[in-house]
Amino acid sequence: MGPGYGDMINNGGLHPLNQSLSGSTSEPLFSGLSPPWMCMPLEVYKGKMYFLAKNSTGSKYLQGKLEGGNLEDVEVIFSELKEFVLDLMVNGSGNLVMQKLFQVCNENQMKQLLVGILNSGGIQFICCNIHGSCCMQKLIELLTPPLKYVVVRSLRPLTCTLLKDSHGRCVIEYCLKKLPPEDIKPLLIEVADNLYEIAADIYGCCFVLRCVRIAQGDIMYQLLDQISANALFLSKHPYGNYVVQNMIAENPYACENLLEQLQGQFVNLSMNTYGSHIVERCLEKLKKDQVMTVILEFTTSGDFLALLLDPFGYGVAETALKVSKDMGQIHEILIDLILGHCHFLHNHPYGKRVLKRAQECKRRLIDP
The missing domain is CATH 1.25.40 (Serine Threonine Protein Phosphatase 5, Tetratricopeptide repeat)
Structure with missing residues (x-):
């Protein structure tokens, strides 16, 4: 499959991502700033970039620096923010900085950011947050294919939970829409393994239908077999019945098992x-x-x-x-x-x- 989790984890781990820095606040640093502050050198705010990123004005300043394309600026911002990736991804101002940072980071830096997310144990928290959901989608978009697959594997055990959350659902649906069938195979297997729970959900039933249409080969038949196995219960369910109806309409050749169940x-x-x-x-x-x-x-x-x-x-x-x-x-x-x-x-x-x-x-x- 490519590099595993262990290959990507740096020795020593990461700083706890939800910690607060005592005795500091962001607002006094940036209150009253006028347009010229955008031209100030990054060194002025050394050690304060975490607070800068969480301030609406400071966030724009950092985004401007990242857009400038100066590799030294990128490295400075990256080095100060990488320990707080979870906190910033779910922050109204910080998530915009992180999305911009994702766009300018090199592969090694992206790998470090991903390690931070995985080590934090907060991937569900990120995905279920209104800002974190958008930020996670941007991260997935910009990762290399092997790292996209790592994210998908991390999302697999969370699939049922995320599909029931308005923001988490967007991350799973993004993977289904944007990634090739082979890369989302872990998600499809998880859907098949938990088909009744997902199909009986108001949004999950539609997700199951999309999975069946996208899936190929053995995974598609595994999904159809699970629909058939649960056909009697789903047929009486206000949402699940749509899954069975669509299977009959779109895959009538696969309905022998379904008829046996009914x-x-x-x-x-x-x-x-x-x-x-x-x-x-x-x-x-x-x-x-x-x-x-x-x-x-x-x-x-x-x-x-x-x-x-x-x-x-x-x-x-x-x-x-x-x-x-x-x-x-x-x-x-x-x-x-x-x-x-x-x-x-x-x-x-x-x-x-x-x-x-x-x-x-x-x-x-x-x-x-």
């Missing part, structure tokens, strides 16, 4: 707010023999009448009539079963609708 449950699902969408999608998108299996389960169920009277089930029955019109005997059996319950259906608000559809289908059979 077998014997199609009637119950049809009478569920969210499950009914899954059953309808199965009827509309799956292969003919698979659709016939679902309809056969309807016609042999003791709860078929309950399905016809259900506010969600009747719509599934109408869809079954629609998609089975070219399926011969199974279509006729379905029609006759519905008509056989005419007494219970004709005055029912939902039943009368499916009864009307069955009567129309019967007339077409008699007079094509």
